[in-house]
Amino acid sequence: MHLLRALLIALTLATQATAQDNPGATAQAAADRLRAASTQLEQAKSARDRVKALTATIQAFETGLDAMREGLRLAATRESVLTRQLAARDGEVAELLAVLQTISRAPAPVLMAHPDGPSGAVRSGMLVAELTPALTARANALRRDVEEMTLLRTLQETATDELRTALSGVQDARTSLSQAMADRTNLPKKFTEDPVRTAILISSTETLDAFAGGLSKITTSEALGPLPDITNLKGQLPLPVEGLVLRRAGEADAAGIKRPGVLIATRPRSLVTTPTTATIRYHGPLLDLGNVVILEPQANLLFILTGLDTLYGEIGQVLPAGFPVGLMGGNSDQIDQIVSQGSDGAGNTRSETLYIDVRENNTSVDPLSWFAANKE
Template sequence: MILRAAIFALTLWSGSAVAQSDPAQAARSAAEQLERATVALEQADGARDRVKALTKTIRAYEAGLAAMRDGLRRVAMRESQLSRQLKVREEEIANLLGVLLVIETSPPPVLQAHPQGPLGAARAGMMLAEVTPALNARADQLRRDLEEIRTLRLLQEKAAETLANGLAGIQKARAELSKAIAERTDLPRRFTEDPVRTAILISSVETLDGFASGLSEIAQNGEVAATDADISDRKGRIELPVQGVVLRRAGEPDAAGVKRPGIILATRPRALVTSPTPATIRYRGPLLDLGNVVILEPQPDTLFVFSGLREVFGEAGQVIPAGTPVGLMGGPAPQFDTILSPDAEGAGADLSETLYIEVREGNRPVDPETWFRTDKSG
């Protein structure tokens, strides 16, 4: 009976160990990313190009915080999974431990006596020899599961300080970047913006088409230096200007049935937006009902329009290298409790901001995915 009970308990518990990816390692890797970003922020002060150094630092923080979100979500899910499994198996584990205890404490004569005589005792001994290693394996698995839960909980506790430092670091980096861009004087210019002409143009147009057509009017004396810039060989392979996912493609109607010729990206709050190519800033600032807008000219007769930013950087007329920050998305800065919570992260609820991207060739809109690499075009 003892052996049958042991076999029965073992059968109930079989299959409990399932190979899992390591969420703990994911969380540790994210913490290391944030620590490297903190070091990079400290080194940015002495960098020859502070704007470039701070841009890389902010990108590193963004990647580290995103990895931390994912890592902690996986940690919480794994801990919850293990806790549920152990709770369901409480009775099974108790039965198993009870059987092991009886086997261990039964006196040898009782174990050796068998109603079928020596042959039955031999068979029982063989069964016990087969079951014992499996019982030990299940006990080892239980110990590993309990140890994993302790490790995951410890990681969550340690993540608090890492997250706090990361959030403070990226906030500081953004402030320093804004200051560094404002103080920058080494960029070439193709024209100097005339604020009066710009105001007149904005007040006289009602659409982006009209504004784009009159862009040359915002320069002093209407003079914009010619350029031979050419990025046509990169068509279809240009990286998006911000980390995010395509929410709506060109020509797809929104909830109100409105169709736009550009694409809409869902991004995280306060995400950094950069110029994907070398380009001239043709305009930056509020425009119509589009919010803050940045219009870049990477080559003659081609415009990249980014709208929906909270902050915009640079000055109209500047020629900027690829990767130069042109703005920050809006929304509240991520909070510590929000990042730690696993509830809504997996559904993409943290991608709460939207950036509208429109590409114009010869003053006519074209599908941005003919230029930018997305999951559809890449």
């Protein structure tokens, strides 16, 4: 019975199949992305349109860092699963090995002896023969698990160098972008701001609604014609920042307050871009909202962004689609943070929030009627 129990355990373990993601491949793909972004950074510094090239480079770094975080999270989770599985099976494997060693040392006549006589011995022999492939498969599976766990640990150790290079690269790219934006003076201007009227408007309004409604008062002349109609892009525009929808329009926050816009959770220092060609109607501090950017992609349509830390561009400039308008705040991630987030499975690393309000004909509408986005 002792032998039969051990062999049945082996058969059960051998027939348990589980589908697993490949965290090693995920992390390796992320490392490839980060190395490609580093190469792209070198090319961007000498590109003719440095702003466009650096914008694409920063976005490539952000995508690569996100992928590396996910790869490390999967690797840490998979290693934890393997460790628990191996620890749980230690006793079963030891018992099985002890039985097999007993069988290998027992003399043939003893093996042939069975309480049920020759027929019982034959049945036992058939059972052992039938379970031998299962035992071999189980041994191979255990070996693969151990090899995979070793590979995962090596991957997590070597990821540090990739992360150090990437974090340095993305910071370098952000600095270069700030300089390139300062040097960029050839953007078309649709109008010239009247700073006196702007100051009067700010001081005389108490709400974002009132300010947005009075924007026409801060211009002195319209040098360009209207921008093309983008109604055909409704519902398809990318979010201005890489992130997830934390709160939809009309959803109450922790204080029970409902707002007409959406709140996007982003990572610190994420790049914010204009989702389509648009005029900067306003950017700067406003009321108690911090820095505010108001974009006008077409007449009677405003995209209002609040929560940025660094601002690019000038009021009145017409920005092409995907052009940077600023950076989110917060402290840039450090290597230890990313590694620890992966080790403990933490996924809530989007500590900054960008609020987006959309106004058509001076009336707030659901921003997700214009933007394509997923909720966290």
